[in-house]
Amino acid sequence: MHICKVELENIKSHAESTFEFSRGTTVISGENGAGKTTIIEAVAWTLFDLLDYKKEDFVRRGAKKGIARVTIESGLDERLYTVYRDTGTGYYVYDPALKTRIADKKEEVCRFLWQHLGVEAGTDLDSLFRRAIGVPQGTFTAIFLESPAERKRAFDKLLKVEEYRRGSDELLKTSRFIGQQITDASVGIARYEGELGRFEAVENECRIAAERVAEFSSKVEKTNVAIAAGTAVVDAFDLKETQFSDARARRDAAMSAHEQGKLVAAHRSAEAERARTAAEAVNSSRQDAERYDAAIARLRELERERVERERLRLEAAKVDTAEASVRSEKKIAAERLVNALNAHAAAASLTEAAAEQSKLETDVLAIRSRIAELKASGTQLASIDDKIVRLREAYRANQSQINEIETGIKNAGDLDGLQKRDAEIIRELARLQASLDRDAAFQQEILNGLCPILSARCLNLKEGETLEAFITSQFTELRVSIVSLETEQNSLGAALKLSQEAEKLSARLITLKERETEIREEGTRLKDERETLVSQTAELPELESSLAVAVATLARLDDPAGKIKLYVAESAREGEYREAISKIEKNLERLESDRLIIIEQLESFKDLDQHFAETSAVRDATESVHRIYIANADIAATLETCEAAL
Numbered sequence: 001m002h003i004c005k006v007e008l009e010n011i012k013s014h015a016e017s018t019f020e021f022s023r024g025t026t027v028i029s030g031e032n033g034a035g036k037t038t039i040i041e042a043v044a045w046t047l048f049d050l051l052d053y054k055k056e057d058f059v060r061r062g063a064k065k066g067i068a069r070v071t072i073e074s075g076l077d078e079r080l081y082t083v084y085r086d087t088g089t090g091y092y093v094y095d096p097a098l099k100t101r102i103a104d105k106k107e108e109v110c111r112f113l114w115q116h117l118g119v120e121a122g123t124d125l126d127s128l129f130r131r132a133i134g135v136p137q138g139t140f141t142a143i144f145l146e147s148p149a150e151r152k153r154a155f156d157k158l159l160k161v162e163e164y165r166r167g168s169d170e171l172l173k174t175s176r177f178i179g180q181q182i183t184d185a186s187v188g189i190a191r192y193e194g195e196l197g198r199f200e201a202v203e204n205e206c207r208i209a210a211e212r213v214a215e216f217s218s219k220v221e222k223t224n225v226a227i228a229a230g231t232a233v234v235d236a237f238d239l240k241e242t243q244f245s246d247a248r249a250r251r252d253a254a255m256s257a258h259e260q261g262k263l264v265a266a267h268r269s270a271e272a273e274r275a276r277t278a279a280e281a282v283n284s285s286r287q288d289a290e291r292y293d294a295a296i297a298r299l300r301e302l303e304r305e306r307v308e309r310e311r312l313r314l315e316a317a318k319v320d321t322a323e324a325s326v327r328s329e330k331k332i333a334a335e336r337l338v339n340a341l342n343a344h345a346a347a348a349s350l351t352e353a354a355a356e357q358s359k360l361e362t363d364v365l366a367i368r369s370r371i372a373e374l375k376a377s378g379t380q381l382a383s384i385d386d387k388i389v390r391l392r393e394a395y396r397a398n399q400s401q402i403n404e405i406e407t408g409i410k411n412a413g414d415l416d417g418l419q420k421r422d423a424e425i426i427r428e429l430a431r432l433q434a435s436l437d438r439d440a441a442f443q444q445e446i447l448n449g450l451c452p453i454l455s456a457r458c459l460n461l462k463e464g465e466t467l468e469a470f471i472t473s474q475f476t477e478l479r480v481s482i483v484s485l486e487t488e489q490n491s492l493g494a495a496l497k498l499s500q501e502a503e504k505l506s507a508r509l510i511t512l513k514e515r516e517t518e519i520r521e522e523g524t525r526l527k528d529e530r531e532t533l534v535s536q537t538a539e540l541p542e543l544e545s546s547l548a549v550a551v552a553t554l555a556r557l558d559d560p561a562g563k564i565k566l567y568v569a570e571s572a573r574e575g576e577y578r579e580a581i582s583k584i585e586k587n588l589e590r591l592e593s594d595r596l597i598i599i600e601q602l603e604s605f606k607d608l609d610q611h612f613a614e615t616s617a618v619r620d621a622t623e624s625v626h627r628i629y630i631a632n633a634d635i636a637a638t639l640e641t642c643e644a645a646l
Contacts, residue, residue, distance in 0.1 A: 001072050001073070001074060001075050001116060001117055001118075002021075002023060002072065002073040002075070003021055003043065003070060003071075003072055004020065004021060004071045004072060004073055004080065005018065005019065005020045005021070005069075005070070005071040006018070006019045006021075006039055006042060006043060006068070006069070006070050006071075007019075007067075007068070007069040007070075007071075008038070008039070008042055008066075008067070008068055009066065009067040009068075010059060010060040010063035010065065010066045010067065011038060011042055011058060011059070011060060011066045011067070011068060012035060012038045012058060012059075012060060012066075013033065013034070013035040013038065013060070014035050014038060014060070015060060017035070019039060041058075042068040042070070043070055044129050045058070045068065045085065046068045046069075046070045046083050046084075046085045047070055047072075047083060047113060047125070047129075048113075048125040048126060048128065048129035048133070049106070049110070049125055049126055050125070050126045050129050050130060055087040056087070058087060059087050065086055065087050065088055066086060066087045067084070067085075067086045067087075067090075068084075068085050068086070069082055069083070069084050070082070070083045071083075072116070074116040075116065075118060076115065076116045076118070079095075079097065080096055080097070081093055081094070081095060081096075081102075081112075081116070082094040082096060083109065083113075091104075091105060091106055091109055092104045092105070092109065093108075093109055093112050110125070113125065147397070148397070148401065175426070176430075179430040179433075179434070182434070183433065183434040183437050186434070187437065295615055295616075298615045299612070299615050299616065303612075306612065312598050312601050315594075315598050316595060316598045316599070319591050319594050319595045319598065320595070322591055323588065323591045323592070323595075326584055326587050326588055326591065327588070329580075329584055330581060330584040330585070330588075333577050333580045333581045333584060334581065336573070336577050337574065337577040337578060337581070339570060340570050340571050340572075340573055340574040340577060341571075341574065343567040343568070343570040343571040344567075344571050346563075346567045347563075347564045347567035347568055347571070350560040350561075350563055350564050350567075351564070353557055353560035354560045354561040354564055356557065357554065357557050357559065357560055357561050358561065360550050360553055360554050360557075361554065363550050364547065364550045364551060364554065367543055367546055367547045367550065368547065370543055371540065371543050371544060371547065374536060374537050374539070374540045374543070375540070377533045377536050377537050378533075378537050378540070380533060381530060381533040381534065381537065384526050384529055384530050384533070385530070387526055388523065388526050388527070388530070391519055391522060391523050391526070392523075394519055395516070395519045395520075395523075398512055398515055398516050398519065399516070401512055402509065402512050402513070402516070405509050405512070406509070421492060422489065422492050422493070425485050425488060425489045425492065426489075428485055429482060429485050429486065429489070432478055432481055432482050432485070433482065435478055436478045436479070436482070
């Protein structure tokens with residue numbers, strides 16, 4: 001795969017940038033903070049799903065969303081594809097030739113990248129980039145400083161050592177399985193040849209069974225005819241039963257309807273009588289009911305007037321509250337005006353102290369900047385010390401591994417010879433095991449020492465020797481040979497494993513020697529850097545003492561410059577305070593006018609409570625008559641309906 005182009009929009013320091021890459025080695029250069037590392041991070045995030053911080057920190061400050069597009073030339077089909085990703089949820093693969101998306105969402109994009117990167121499905125793209133492709137700046141050799149177990153875990157995962165080891169083990173199982181299958185097939189062939197001798201007897205049994213099947217088929221046909229005749233009779237009886245049930249149901253429904261009609265007629269007569277009585281009661285109470293309705297209407301009007309009176313009272317209270325608030329504001333504004341007039345003199349008295357404060361603050365900033373630089377150097381010095389300690393540990397571990405590998409190489413044997421002998425033993429064991437299985441099957445066929453093929457005594461036997469004893473002696477010889485070969489194979493396996501490990505370690509020895517040289521050079525460089533930093537941090541105590549004196553002096557001055565700013569700002573608001581006092585006086589005049597208008601309006605509601613009490617008495621006196629009128633009116637309305645029903 002070749003990365004042809006990287007496009008960034010609102011990614012960290014890149015507002016809108018495009019970078020095109022030709023084949024070969026590409027060097028990215030620029031000042032610190034120019035965005036070189038951001039290009040690599042965008043490629044890692046888009047193609048390998050690797051981002052070491054939050055998406056929000058990857059977006060350019062002030063932008064809502066960042067976008068990265070990486071155009072690649074696939075090594076699978078040599079076509080161009082564009083992988084798009086943004087800090088929202090957008091993630092897809094675009095085919096410029098087809099002008100369409102060919103993979104959408106993270107799962108489909110990962111499957112596409114596995115295929116076109118040429119790695120197995122399920123490969124951890126994050127680890128692949130971090131360990132092998134895009135090793136972060138300054139950490140290229142970090143993995144070699146780890147313990148042997150950590151290095152083995154990292155490189156075994158990248159090189160798929162475990163998969164190759166499992167494949168080798170499975171191939172060995174397959175070889176043994178095929179040999180066993182060949183032996184089983186030979187035994188099966190012999191068994192099937194014996195079974196073929198019974199072919200004529202089995203054929204005779206099949207013919208007898210066919211004759212019996214024909215006889216039973218004739219009996220089954222006669223039984224089916226009798227069943228059909230009985231079924232027709234049962235269906236006729238079922239039809240008559242259904243007709244009888246329908247007639248009985250119709251008779252029961254007619255009787256039920258007749259009884260229900262009688263009950264309805266009696267109910268309607270009772271309702272008509274109640275309606276006539278109610279009509280008479282309605283006529284006798286109509287006048288009082290009309291007086292009740294008039295009283296209710298008058299009460300509604302009086303209630304509206306009472307609500308209006310309460311509103312005016314609330315308005316009067318609000319006016320009083322507002323007037324008190326405005327008078328309080330007038331007092332505060334007058335006090336602020338006095339403070340503004342006094343601020344001019346106070347600001348002039350602090351001019352010299354403000355100049356001294358400015359000079360001290362400049363000195364403090366310079367001292368703090370220098371102290372920060374020296375402390376950073378101190379932090380860097382501690383980091384270098386830590387690196388030196390880890391380099392020493394790495395050097396000792398590297399030397400230990402070199403000694404261990406050199407010892408292992410000395411003790412290893414000839415790998416090719418051992419592998420050749422191991423293959424010979426496996427073939428011989430397979431042959432002997434097959435012979436043993438074949439003789440075991442042959443022993444089962446022996447009966448009383450007679451040959452199973454000729455049914456006669458074997459002529460190859462010695463005088464006094466039985467066929468069973470002859471076969472048993474063959475078994476003993478084969479088993480002894482197998483045990484001997486298996487013992488040799490176990491011993492050979494240990495030597496073979498040692499030789500294989502030695503061959504692998506030989507390749508590692510060169511790398512370890514190179515690593516030893518690198519560690520020495522790195523240690524020399526770190527030592528020189530440490531000496532430079534130690535000389536720089538010597539002035540730190542004197543600077544800290546000067547800073548403490550300057551800070552104490554500033555504290556005693558109590559920020560005169562800040563106070564001058566406050567006094568100047570306060571004096572500048574003199575006109576604002578005078579204008580505010582003028583507005584407050586106008587508001588007071590307006591509120592006094594509003595209060596007089598509200599008092600005049602309240603005078604019109606002077607007799608409202610007396611009218612309300614008189615009308616309530618009329619309503620209470622006629623309320624019970626009105627309820628009787630309403631109840632009887634509803635009953636009287638049903639009179640015509642009941643008479644029509646009767």
